Amino acid sequence: MILPQSEIKQILLKRGLIDENVWQEAEFEAKKLNLQPIDILLNRRILDLNFFYNLLAEELKIPRASITGLDIPASVLSLIPEKIAFEKRLIPFALENDILKVAMVNPQDLEIIDLLQEITHKKIEPYLATPQEIQYALVNYQKLYREEYEKLLRSDIKLGVVEATETNIIRLFNNLLGYAIGTNASDIHIEALEDATLIRFRIDGILREMMILGKNFLDPLIARIKVLSNLPLDEHFRPLDGRFKSKVGDFEFDVRVAIMPTIYGEKAVLRILAGVIKPTSLAELGVSEKIQQLIESAIRKTFGMILVTGPTGSGKTTTLYTIINILNNPGVNIVTIEDPVEYAIPRVNQTQVNPKVGLNFATGLRAFLRQDPNIIMVGEIRDPETAEVATHAALTGHLVLSTLHTNDAPTAIPRLVELGVPHYLVADSLILVIAQRLVRKICSNCIISTPITEAQKRIIIEQLRALRISEEEIKNYESNLPEIIYQGKGCQLCAQSGYLGRTGIFETLTVDEELKYLIASREFTLEKIKDVIRKTGYRTMFEDALEKISVGITTLEEALRVIRE
Numbered sequence: 001m002i003l004p005q006s007e008i009k010q011i012l013l014k015r016g017l018i019d020e021n022v023w024q025e026a027e028f029e030a031k032k033l034n035l036q037p038i039d040i041l042l043n044r045r046i047l048d049l050n051f052f053y054n055l056l057a058e059e060l061k062i063p064r065a066s067i068t069g070l071d072i073p074a075s076v077l078s079l080i081p082e083k084i085a086f087e088k089r090l091i092p093f094a095l096e097n098d099i100l101k102v103a104m105v106n107p108q109d110l111e112i113i114d115l116l117q118e119i120t121h122k123k124i125e126p127y128l129a130t131p132q133e134i135q136y137a138l139v140n141y142q143k144l145y146r147e148e149y150e151k152l153l154r155s156d157i158k159l160g161v162v163e164a165t166e167t168n169i170i171r172l173f174n175n176l177l178g179y180a181i182g183t184n185a186s187d188i189h190i191e192a193l194e195d196a197t198l199i200r201f202r203i204d205g206i207l208r209e210m211m212i213l214g215k216n217f218l219d220p221l222i223a224r225i226k227v228l229s230n231l232p233l234d235e236h237f238r239p240l241d242g243r244f245k246s247k248v249g250d251f252e253f254d255v256r257v258a259i260m261p262t263i264y265g266e267k268a269v270l271r272i273l274a275g276v277i278k279p280t281s282l283a284e285l286g287v288s289e290k291i292q293q294l295i296e297s298a299i300r301k302t303f304g305m306i307l308v309t310g311p312t313g314s315g316k317t318t319t320l321y322t323i324i325n326i327l328n329n330p331g332v333n334i335v336t337i338e339d340p341v342e343y344a345i346p347r348v349n350q351t352q353v354n355p356k357v358g359l360n361f362a363t364g365l366r367a368f369l370r371q372d373p374n375i376i377m378v379g380e381i382r383d384p385e386t387a388e389v390a391t392h393a394a395l396t397g398h399l400v401l402s403t404l405h406t407n408d409a410p411t412a413i414p415r416l417v418e419l420g421v422p423h424y425l426v427a428d429s430l431i432l433v434i435a436q437r438l439v440r441k442i443c444s445n446c447i448i449s450t451p452i453t454e455a456q457k458r459i460i461i462e463q464l465r466a467l468r469i470s471e472e473e474i475k476n477y478e479s480n481l482p483e484i485i486y487q488g489k490g491c492q493l494c495a496q497s498g499y500l501g502r503t504g505i506f507e508t509l510t511v512d513e514e515l516k517y518l519i520a521s522r523e524f525t526l527e528k529i530k531d532v533i534r535k536t537g538y539r540t541m542f543e544d545a546l547e548k549i550s551v552g553i554t555t556l557e558e559a560l561r562v563i564r565e
Contacts, residue, residue: 002105003060011055011059060128064127065129068133070137072091077092079120080102080116081119085141089106093127100120100122101125102126103129103137108126185202185203187272189269190218190221190270193264203495206440222259225259241256241257241258257271273343282326285322291508295432298431303397303399305394307381307433308434309408310406310436320403323401334348334349334377335368335376336376339380361383369389375398375400376393376398376400388420394429395428409435409507409508410509423519423521423524424520433508435507436504442487442499443498443500446489446490448489450484450485457481469543482549486549499558507540510536546559
């Protein structure tokens, strides 16, 4: 933080924004979570982030940057190397009369300002910006890759139309990786068609067709991937999994590889993974204040099981890693068994499953129990053996975090029973279930508001009825539906999609005494579980999405798409 916590406290008290009791409560929570009091106030939305930074700018007499959705020219970006911008959390956004305007998290850092003047040979005018605004604006650096690699790819394709030589293929593949980074793709699909090679990128959860190459590109591209991943070149008829490291500009990343035979040739899917995940708050994932409080209350417990559920690609691993980062401090021993290890977390003992030597989730979990752990993360509970060991670990003084494939939070309970965990052990071990999906966010550069239509209102009510919401609650929703909703018009920044980036929608199930009794009684059904938890404030993911729709974070169509998938 740009100012010491003591000075921030005095500013907030002086302005009458909080009182001494609120600050003391924030200090108490911050010590337990290894955070600063201001982080607690912001994460719990006691203070609005933008309001707070405007206040800081006023107090420090430093101009506030307005960079959200700004299309920064490449000529300005190129003045400061991307590596420095990422490491120092800053971004240049305008050049006027040989004065370079730079948005910074800490515009009072004179050493950085001197460094920037030395690099750019310009006078630096610092502006204050939030870390989130900087992170969002750094996407502009991807334009440099995108423009550069679009040209290179066009050149490569022309060169390789006649002959896909080794040199051309190596350059083409490197440029494909660069283009994927430039478009913020999470996956690259290289697919075999009958008479062509199809390249698709998954961007913000949606597959987009990027280019079609000649059939002569397929085998050399697959061979290049196998070489990098240390996979057998002469194996073409069974699935192969591998991994390799790569670098584009200053951005280092891992690539997870899955190759599968199809009727027209081998298909490769490459998952792009950042080398190290940055600690983040639950609020940054899109978790509402109420759900944050439920999660924070659950993770303070020293034993029990917390499950995150949802389909593949719904952000479960990111949520678990975020919780691990909150819990990670020198006083606890945290161990994980994953398939695969997607991100490295400092001071956490991470192990990857290895079926070749008999190391699976269950055997790894048993071994970890002899390693004096406080907190155990199991990548997924997907078989009776892992379910049994994880449950017993949760009952014997360990906090166990894991994932489960169910469509909503309540279904996790019968799923554990189906896996062979006795009712009474589920009741005693389970403390919290989080279900989630990822929705695309409306592009803030081209967001527009429109009156809500009668058809949209009907769709909302029909979806609430499908979720078995009571008619009394539905009437309350009907009378409080927003008159205005939002959408993205489409612009260059979001590739005309109207969406840029993703956030989570969530629901949580807390196992209280009444629910424990119901589970242990063996007479529970999914409907009975939902009736019990509804009385204690349970809200579905769709209801969480409605809150985000009403404030312009996502659209109704996007929420329905991911919930109905």
